Amino acid sequence: xxxxxxxxxxxxxxxxxxxxxxxxxxxxxxxxxxxxxxxxxxxxxxxxxxxxxxxxxxxxxxxxxxxxxxxxxxxxxxxxxxxxxxxxxxxxxxxxxxxxxxxxxxxxxxxxxxx
Amino acid sequence: xxxxxxxxxxxxxxxxxxxxxxxxxxxxxxxxxxxxxxxxxxxxxxxxxxxxxxxxxxxxxxxxxxxxxxxxxxxxxxxxxxxxxxxxxxxxxxxxxxxxxxxxxxxxxxxxxxx
DNA sequence: ACTAATAACTTGCAAAATGCAAGTACCGGT
DNA sequence: ACCGGTACTTGCATTTTGCAAGTTATTAGT
Numbered sequence: 001x002x003x004x005x006x007x008x009x010x011x012x013x014x015x016x017x018x019x020x021x022x023x024x025x026x027x028x029x030x031x032x033x034x035x036x037x038x039x040x041x042x043x044x045x046x047x048x049x050x051x052x053x054x055x056x057x058x059x060x061x062x063x064x065x066x067x068x069x070x071x072x073x074x075x076x077x078x079x080x081x082x083x084x085x086x087x088x089x090x091x092x093x094x095x096x097x098x099x100x101x102x103x104x105x106x107x108x109x110x111x112x113x114x115x
Numbered sequence: 116x117x118x119x120x121x122x123x124x125x126x127x128x129x130x131x132x133x134x135x136x137x138x139x140x141x142x143x144x145x146x147x148x149x150x151x152x153x154x155x156x157x158x159x160x161x162x163x164x165x166x167x168x169x170x171x172x173x174x175x176x177x178x179x180x181x182x183x184x185x186x187x188x189x190x191x192x193x194x195x196x197x198x199x200x201x202x203x204x205x206x207x208x209x210x211x212x213x214x215x216x217x218x219x220x221x222x223x224x225x226x227x228x229x230x
Numbered sequence: 231a232c233t234a235a236t237a238a239c240t241t242g243c244a245a246a247a248t249g250c251a252a253g254t255a256c257c258g259g260t
Numbered sequence: 261a262c263c264g265g266t267a268c269t270t271g272c273a274t275t276t277t278g279c280a281a282g283t284t285a286t287t288a289g290t
Contacts, residue, residue: 006221007160007162008160008161008225010141010144010161010222010225011214011215011216012215013141013161014215015211015212015219016137016141016211020137021135021136022131023248025131026128038266038267039266042267044123045128046123046125046128047122049248049250049251050250050268050269051248051268051270052248053268054269055247075257076258076266076267077257078267089214091213091214092214093127095210096130096131097126097127098206099126099203099206099207100127100129100130103200103203107129108126110123110125136276137277152238153237154237164278164279166239166241166277166278168239169238169239169240170276190287191237191287192286193237193238
């Protein structure tokens with residue numbers, strides 16, 4: 001599947017072509033929180049639906065932000081991981097979280113966006 | 116019109132409820148580039164359509180990121196401006212642009228995201 | 231005052247993305 | 261062989277987006 005055409009060469013526009021939707025960055029957030037499996041992503045409080053999760057993981061993989069490891073022979077589950085390119089999004093999530101904590105009432109830092 | 120229900124109290128999720136789409140942050144980018152009028156936003160290379168621009172400006176206004184000034188008596192045009200809350204998004208745009216310039220081939224810093 | 235032009239929208243409708251419920255496939259254990 | 265759980269896929273209704281074509285208001289020129 002071809003990577004979708006970008007709208008312009010502007011870095012912000014190009015970045016939004018990659019993760020400019022309501023779900024992609026939440027999945028990335030969950031990666032930073034240590035999640036690696038389908039069911040773990042489904043368990044997040046925002047309740048992503050299975051078809052969206054499946055398609056987003058595929059898109060993120062196509063974009064090179066996520067890699068799917070071999071299914072663990074112990075558990076049989078595929079293991080999803082952030083690539084280096086994906087991990088470099090950490091400052092973006094940091095900036096967004098900082099803005100929201102200051103500017104949107106009722107937001108709370110629940111999960112450590114660690115690493 | 117009521118502000119849409121947020122999906123969770125997570126700051127990232129809440130922030131995406133505000134600007135998690137393909138267009139909102141591009142409009143914000145244009146504000147930082149000094150644009151203030153409808154036609155200026157339309158002239159950006161990504162070619163937003165008029166109905167989306169109209170509805171996004173309204174949503175951003177409802178969220179308190181954008182304020183509409185009185186129509187200038189000289190030109191008759193409404194003047195759109197970022198509020199302080201909107202201006203505080205500058206670090207977010209900075210982080211996104213920095214990531215894209217490093218991680219997406221063919222992106223170029225075209226407009227000064229100044230202010 | 232009349233006309234033309236431009237800016238700022240709104241409307242209608244097709245296309246795509248999202249959301250929900252249900253179903254299928256493939257383990258691993260008993 | 262059967263069962264339960266995880267990882268999906270499928271079908272379809274709803275919502276959002278995208279494009280083209282209006283509509284309204286103000287300004288610029290004659």
